Amino acid sequence: MMKKAWRYPVILLCSIGISSVGEWVYFIALNLIVLNLTQSALAVSGLYIVRATSSLLTNFWAGSLIDRFNKKYLMILLNIFQALLIVLLPLFSSLGWIYSLVFSITAASAMYQPTSTAYITKLIPAAQRKRFNSLRSLLDSGAFLTGPAIAGLLFTLGTPHIAIYLNAVALLLSACFTIKMPNIEVHEQFIRHTTKKLFYQLWLDDWKMVIRFSVSNPYVMIICLLFNMMIVFMTATDSLEAAFATQILALSEGEYGVLVSIAGVGVLIGSVINSAVVERISTAWLIGMGSVLTALGYVIFTASWTFTIATFGCFLLAFATAFANTGFYTFYQNNIPPESMGRIGSMYSFFEAFFSIILTILFGIVAEWITIRLVIVSASWVMLVVAVILLCCNIQPAKRHFYQNSF
Numbered sequence: 001m002m003k004k005a006w007r008y009p010v011i012l013l014c015s016i017g018i019s020s021v022g023e024w025v026y027f028i029a030l031n032l033i034v035l036n037l038t039q040s041a042l043a044v045s046g047l048y049i050v051r052a053t054s055s056l057l058t059n060f061w062a063g064s065l066i067d068r069f070n071k072k073y074l075m076i077l078l079n080i081f082q083a084l085l086i087v088l089l090p091l092f093s094s095l096g097w098i099y100s101l102v103f104s105i106t107a108a109s110a111m112y113q114p115t116s117t118a119y120i121t122k123l124i125p126a127a128q129r130k131r132f133n134s135l136r137s138l139l140d141s142g143a144f145l146t147g148p149a150i151a152g153l154l155f156t157l158g159t160p161h162i163a164i165y166l167n168a169v170a171l172l173l174s175a176c177f178t179i180k181m182p183n184i185e186v187h188e189q190f191i192r193h194t195t196k197k198l199f200y201q202l203w204l205d206d207w208k209m210v211i212r213f214s215v216s217n218p219y220v221m222i223i224c225l226l227f228n229m230m231i232v233f234m235t236a237t238d239s240l241e242a243a244f245a246t247q248i249l250a251l252s253e254g255e256y257g258v259l260v261s262i263a264g265v266g267v268l269i270g271s272v273i274n275s276a277v278v279e280r281i282s283t284a285w286l287i288g289m290g291s292v293l294t295a296l297g298y299v300i301f302t303a304s305w306t307f308t309i310a311t312f313g314c315f316l317l318a319f320a321t322a323f324a325n326t327g328f329y330t331f332y333q334n335n336i337p338p339e340s341m342g343r344i345g346s347m348y349s350f351f352e353a354f355f356s357i358i359l360t361i362l363f364g365i366v367a368e369w370i371t372i373r374l375v376i377v378s379a380s381w382v383m384l385v386v387a388v389i390l391l392c393c394n395i396q397p398a399k400r401h402f403y404q405n406s407f
Helices: 007-038 041-059 062-066 071-091 095-123 126-157 160-179 199-216 218-238 241-248 253-280 283-303 307-335 338-369 372-394 397-403
Strands: none
Touching: 007 041, 007 071, 007 095, 007 126, 007 160, 041 062, 041 095, 041 338, 062 095, 062 199, 062 338, 071 095, 071 160, 095 307, 095 338, 126 160, 126 253, 126 307, 199 218, 199 338, 218 283, 218 307, 218 338, 218 372, 218 397, 241 253, 241 372, 253 307, 283 307, 283 372, 283 397, 307 397, 338 372, 372 397
């Protein structure tokens, strides 16, 4: 019975794992291709700007489509679409065309995330979600370690173009796995009910729906807001990580590489332990303590003066993220209606991406005026305060029902 119950979740995990590894290989190879083409670090930085802008603009409207289409077929379509565009990338030597393709690939990826989340929520029984999310976190951490290693091996055997093609194959394999998944929305009606309205009218209605949901579910909105604030500060702080390590801590490139590897090991160990004990820890404590320990890791890292202390901080923050992410994904799936998850998730992600870009730019500017350390130490302490508030909100006895199985 257990084997049958986990048949489709295992297939879905295989699809996610293959896609995650391929994405890391593609990301590293793309950076090298642009660098070799232009010999410009600024052009490589442009890739980050294009990807961030694409995610931001896509999340602005994508949810309106996601909730009105069959999730299984949309996931397959998005995988194939990305694979076809990725195959075209090596054929172009113009930076403008490469940016355009990357923009479209990232847009499809940004749509895939909320689509797969909604599909997972409908497919996975509520009692299995926490275990599934812990295994997904384990796969993501494995991809974080194996993806760059595979990319490096491919670079020694050939060119970065081979790695690009490998990601296209990975996406096609992911689509094939998804084809084997059940069509859980076969009896649901989608776009035909709303075809009489123009898209911008649907989009406005959807934004009003998200606002109504947020106002009528203030506790859910507060938890999502606090957790997303953590993500925003982590993203902005990470943007200065390399500069802090090399300029302030005076680490060599080799030592910085070791620091990054230690963080990867921390993610992996955290994910392994998380998957082993996840059923014994409440979702509320997973989110709250996971966030507090993550923020504490940032405080230790940003306040460090030696390589050893910085290493411990990196390990701790990476270790704890597995717990926080598993807890939040489970909370999100249990409290956001699956039929509107695409719209709510996309619009919340829009604000997360928007403030991540703004804060990253602001951190970069302020770091030029004052020291990098003061900027990231201040950010890490703000992060810790947010995490403590989040923990206090999580563990309130009166809110326990939000952490039980809902949808």
